[in-house]
Amino acid sequence: MDLMQGRPFTGRTLERLKKFLASVGLLYDDGVEMSVCACDDDGEIIATASRQGPVLKCVGVSPDHQGEGLAASVVSETVTDAIGAGLSHLFVFTKPSNRQIFDDLGFFPVVETGDVLFMENRRDGVKRFVASLERRECAGTVGAVVANCNPFTKGHLYLMETAASRCDLLHVFVLSAEKSVFPADVRMEMVKRGTAHLKNVLVHPTGDYLISAATFPDYFLKDRARVDDVKCELDLVIFARCFAEPLGITRRFVGTEPLSPVTAHYNETMKRFLPSRGVEVTEIERAESGGQPISATRVRALLKEQGPEAPELAELLPQTTIDVLRGNWDAIAPRLGA
DSSP, X not given: OEEEEESSOOHHHHHHHHHHHHHTTXXXXXXXXXXXXXXXXTSOEEEEEEEETTEEXXXXXXXXXXXXXXXXXXXXXXXXXXXXXXXXXXXEEEOGGGHHHXXXXXXXXXXXXXXXXXXXXXXXXXXXXXXXXXXXXXXXXXXXXXXXXXXOOHHHHHHXXXXXXXXXXXXXXXXXOSOSSSOHHHHHHHHHHHTTTOTTEEEEEOTTTSOOTTTOOOTTOSOXXXXXXXXXXXXXXXXXXXXXXHHTOOEEEEEOOSSOHHHHHHHHHHHHHSGGGTOEEEEEOOOEETTEEOOHHHHHHHHHHHGGGOTXXXXXXXXXXXXXXXXXXXXXXXXXXX
16 A cells, blocks of 8 residues: 655546545545545555645545555544644544544544534543633623624624623624634734623634634535535534533524525524524624625725725724724735735
């Protein structure tokens, strides 16, 4: 057996890898940064594993070579590569039927649904992460908002102010995934500064646990029409079991979504799913400006065209967000293409 690496593979080798993955019921994920393939004496691929950042993906072994330790070989090589890149906390999304493979490789379950098993290489990693978040004793109603805030707008502020007025303590979770125009630390700064006047609000990162559409890998799902539903269910199971239960959250607040069908569908799924797990879902009417819902997409377009001094931004953004934009503009402008 020979092992070969690609960063990522291209050309004919990539086509061979895609063909092999298809033969074991998987798709190649275009976000892959590196892959490892095990080949037999004839040069045919018989096992593979890939990595995108800290997420292992596209792990497959030929049915004719099961039980030969090939999964361990390719995954170990991928893990070694990740550690060499400075990534020690690793994750895998896979089919529940693959649990034993990753158990044996030192991964531990975060949550499991009927379609997806989400694992990490730290025992009780999610439990320790949530335990590290700032908390406050509260005998009353504890609520939550989960948002990307790309960037933080007056729409987000209205949602959080309204939610804070309807509960005794509000946890605001800002997605940590670095798949947005604005870096995670900048989005966190925007939210913390924008909600500093709300004394019953605690602002947290989500770490690597609450999952955005941009980071959820779906290469192992055969029914492509169900991808959004599967992602929603996994995200909500993680929220309910890993965040809501230990933090005592019993209400989740969301804004109405007239612009994005995907987000509107997520809200509907949330309203069906969370109440049976002890979390009431409250939908708050989206804030408007000039008769139109305030949109982060519109804000990004204005910033790209006119920068942080665009007059219209005063109607769409809190002054705190404008101040953060001005202070970080040299770093943000290239990400916007400005």
